[in-house]
Amino acid sequence: MSDRPFNTWWGTPLVGLLGGYLASQIGWPLPWMVGSLLAIILVRCLTPWQLAEIPGGRKCGQWIVGIGIGLHFTPVVIEQVMSHFGLIFFGALITSLSAVVGVWLLRRTGEDRATAFFSSMPGGSGEMVNLGARNGAVLSRVAAGQSLRVLVVVLCVPAAFKYLLGDGAAVLHPATVDWRWLAVLFPAGALLAWLWQRLRQPNPWLFGPLLVSAAASISLDLHIGLPDGGSQIGQWLIGSGLGCHFNRQFFRRAPSFMGRTLIGTALSMLIATLAALGLSALTQLDLRSLTLGMMPGGIAEMSLTAETLQLSVPLVTAMQVMRLLFVLFLAEPLFRYWNREPEAA
Template sequence: MTATYLYNFQRLVIHNKPWILTPPIGALGGYLAQWMNWPLPWMIGALVGVALYRCLGHSTQAIPQGVKVGQWIIATGIGLHFNQQVMIEILAYFDVILLGTLVALSTSIVGIFIHRHYGEDLATAYFASMPGGANEMVNLGRLNGADLARIAAGQSLRMVLVLLIVPASYTWLFGDAHGSNLIHYPVNFAWLALLLFLGALVGQRFQHWQVPNAWQLGALLVSITVSVTFDLHIGLPTGAGEFGQWLVGSTLGCYFDRAFFRRAPAFMLRMSIATLSIMVLSIPIALMLGWMSNLDMRTLMLGMMPGGIAEMSLTAEALQLLVPLVTAMQVLRLLIVLFMAQPIFRQWYRYRESRK
């Protein structure tokens, strides 16, 4: 009788709150990843844990507003790496940052040609290969007659491949990425409260204006502006960054289930090959730019990876690389893609039509 009541109670709770199992599964994955010394354990572990649970045939959904809160916290912490001296250095190397970003973006043509070679239409191949946010590329694909399911699947796969491969590869090649040697800045709760409050206001306003990654970009903008203006040298309290990673990782894991991997397997294989090719191509580009500018090649390469702002910046933080440089390159790449992807596509499309 007790077992029956418990079973019915569980069914009722899961029915009313289909996300209820996501937090503990993500937390278990994060804990195990930390125990196994994975890089970015609370993000990658939570992602893998939730994705495996869903691939086993169980149903669970993303934590409501979880990714927004996670991005809000993480972006605030990333912005605190900026100060007046760092900003002077970033501006001094802006030409290198812009060149590296543009060259890295140009490697996306590899994915476009791979997909086109195997018969994919131009719009789908193009927007699936652009290293922008999944939602934004799906929206642009919708305006240009692309296959939206393939764009969403391709963008999600690219993001997760970069997240799973890059931190682990950097840890193996360049050293410890578990934070044991990190510089711990003092915590100032008054400043943090102000930053989080203003970041939430700007993030909400950006969301109202339909700005992509509104909460991440809003919090990042506020944190950088205030930190540079007042030359702050503070950090997040212990555990805050991990909490944000857990929320984001648990949400990312909900993108994947059996149906995801069964959907167009040949397309997914091509997407994987294209993503790996772009990552490999970033190595000689970073070497060349590092030789030209005397900037750290590892930092430049991380800034050119087709991943997310938060994930690549957190990897730089764990390895004590120049987080603001990585963040600047990632943000610049995102802005270029958002504002230039559609105009370039339409020019390309008109050019192809005129040649027929």
């Protein structure tokens, strides 16, 4: 019996590695995340082998990625980001409000208010499920809607950016690897992640390491980065973890709900793109970075995409974090205000 859990996940890293390798060979953007994600979904959907998530694997991937993202922050870059704080605030607000489209679509299929609302909010899946539980939502549908949104964004956005918009202008990334600093930052990031988790805060294994490395990079002007392959390992672990949330039953469940969630996600992405076009026309900021920062995806996934395509990682991360804060702090009060009136029979 003790071997059974191992038997369900031992193949996950191997299948993920194979998928990531194949995606990298064909030049797919964000290959180690997208490739591992797709490979595991295909195995779980087309075979009886229900691969399980690697214990702690996704957290470890977020830990690595969080350190890497934070090291992109420098005094010069953070000054630029802060000088455009109003823009970041406005862009995050637009992205958050675009979720109204998804809520409206789901309400038209007869979903109750709580399920439609928390399924459509572009926040973290775990956080939205928790908020939905407190407000009477159907949790399986909230989790499905959130997972499907992230899946669509991860699969579509990197490819669309690379093949339709091209790579961004080269950004000066830290080139050197300082193992002494990394030996300090990784344990410190893990400690803060553990404390963040104990306090029941969102995304602890991403935010904790990110805050530690960003604070060190800004205050000490480090200009260092992860060693070659570090980001790819993080991608592989995150992609492998995401893939384990999908199987044949997931895609067969409530096809109307899934279809409208897809449409709502696509419309939110379109709204984000149009808003980024307008904001870019009013500023000197890169259109690609603005658009990516406003996409309704996960912080780690969008920041990794920015890194891969040589866009402004700090700007994208700042906009994604601001959007998450909007959703976490405003979603429940707004829902309760909306829900004061009884639903129409």
